[in-house]
Amino acid sequence: MIPRRLLAWAAVDWGRWYMRDPQLAVVTCRDRVLLVGAGGRRAVDGVDGPAVSAALQQLTAPTPGQSLAADGLEAVLDAVAEVGGLLDGSSAEPLEQARNRALTTSPGYHFAPGPPQCERLVVGLTGTVISGLMAPILLSLGYSGFHRELDVICTDAALRFVQPELFEYYGIRTWTDPFTRKPGLPVPHILLGKSADVLAVMPATAASLSRLARGGCEDLLSLVAAATEAPVVLGPTMNTAMWDHRPVRRNVDQLRADGFYVVEPTFFFEAAELVHNVAPACGMLGTFWGGPALFMATVAAVLDDWRTSLPQTGG
Numbered sequence: 001m002i003p004r005r006l007l008a009w010a011a012v013d014w015g016r017w018y019m020r021d022p023q024l025a026v027v028t029c030r031d032r033v034l035l036v037g038a039g040g041r042r043a044v045d046g047v048d049g050p051a052v053s054a055a056l057q058q059l060t061a062p063t064p065g066q067s068l069a070a071d072g073l074e075a076v077l078d079a080v081a082e083v084g085g086l087l088d089g090s091s092a093e094p095l096e097q098a099r100n101r102a103l104t105t106s107p108g109y110h111f112a113p114g115p116p117q118c119e120r121l122v123v124g125l126t127g128t129v130i131s132g133l134m135a136p137i138l139l140s141l142g143y144s145g146f147h148r149e150l151d152v153i154c155t156d157a158a159l160r161f162v163q164p165e166l167f168e169y170y171g172i173r174t175w176t177d178p179f180t181r182k183p184g185l186p187v188p189h190i191l192l193g194k195s196a197d198v199l200a201v202m203p204a205t206a207a208s209l210s211r212l213a214r215g216g217c218e219d220l221l222s223l224v225a226a227a228t229e230a231p232v233v234l235g236p237t238m239n240t241a242m243w244d245h246r247p248v249r250r251n252v253d254q255l256r257a258d259g260f261y262v263v264e265p266t267f268f269f270e271a272a273e274l275v276h277n278v279a280p281a282c283g284m285l286g287t288f289w290g291g292p293a294l295f296m297a298t299v300a301a302v303l304d305d306w307r308t309s310l311p312q313t314g315g
């Protein structure tokens with residue numbers, strides 16, 4: 001068992017090793033970071049989003065304490081520790097073991113009913129194998145009553161990995177083509193954009209991030225993102241080489257600066273490499289680790305953050 005201790009920054013033990021808990025969710029938006037961990041939630045303001053992103057990426061692997069001296073990130077790392085999201089050990093090995101344990105302990109379903117968090121949730125699925133793993137999360141959302149209405153948008157590439165019929169059989173309305181009407185709903189992007197409380201593009205490919213970053217409105221997903229005033233949460237999912245590609249990073253930095261909520265990737269194993277036991281790559285939260293419960297906690301944290309940051313209108 002890895003001890004989780006409250007880390008006063010001044011008391012960081014440079015001789016120890018640190019790693020982010022696989023089940024910690026980190027969401028960056030403008031100069032703000034939201035942390036959702038086993039020990040609760042925190043928000044930290046006045047941070048440099050790209051620097052936080054880089055530090056958290058480093059911490060997906062066991063990291064020696066002395067290299068944690070990231071200027072300006074002390075408050076974030078202390079907050080990560082406060083929500084139970086920073087694991088520490090005397091060497092890299094127990095941290096690697098903790099990471100590997102996530103492979104066998106991640107819950108696949110979360111069917112605990114709770115109060116609805118929003119009226120309409122719109123989920124965007126994009127062209128990655130991770131979209132093929134989203135059914136348990138979508139079904140758990142429904143069974144838990146997270147939303148009153150759920151709409152799923154699949155990009156054309158997502159259709160290579162998911163069958164919308166599966167969702168439709170469970171009563172989840174799905175969309176792909178912006179020009180396809182449904183009874184009473186003549187223009188899908190207007191309806192979905194206006195009525196969404198939150199749009200969660202999870203998982204989000206590099207290509208979809210690129211479209212959203214430049215305001216491309218050439219498919220239903222990017223049309224809805226442009227047509228909505230609701231918060232948009234993005235869960236980037238790609239291998240490390242793509243995540244580290246400068247144009248991809250530039251898009252993510254732009255999205256963060258524009259007020260999109262970016263779920264900082266934790267790690268998963270590239271599908272093609274899983275059987276070869278290679279090093280982890282980046283991936284959206286909860287794909288394997290926190291499961292549906294962490295997905296819900298993260299979207300709920302974004303909704304709370306959005307609602308509390310809206311300008312209050314006088315009565």
Ligand SMILES: Cc1cc2nc3c(=O)[nH]c(=O)nc-3n(C[C@H](O)[C@H](O)[C@H](O)COP(=O)(O)O)c2cc1C
Nearest residue numbers: 126127128129155156157158205206207208237238
């Ligand atoms: C098997 C396979 C897996 C892929 N996985 C990813 C991925 O994890 N992340 C990503 O950014 N692109 C991935 N791609 C590439 C995207 O599918 C491609 O860029 C596509 O145009 C994305 O379109 P979309 O963003 O409209 O869904 C993958 C492609 C293939 C063939």
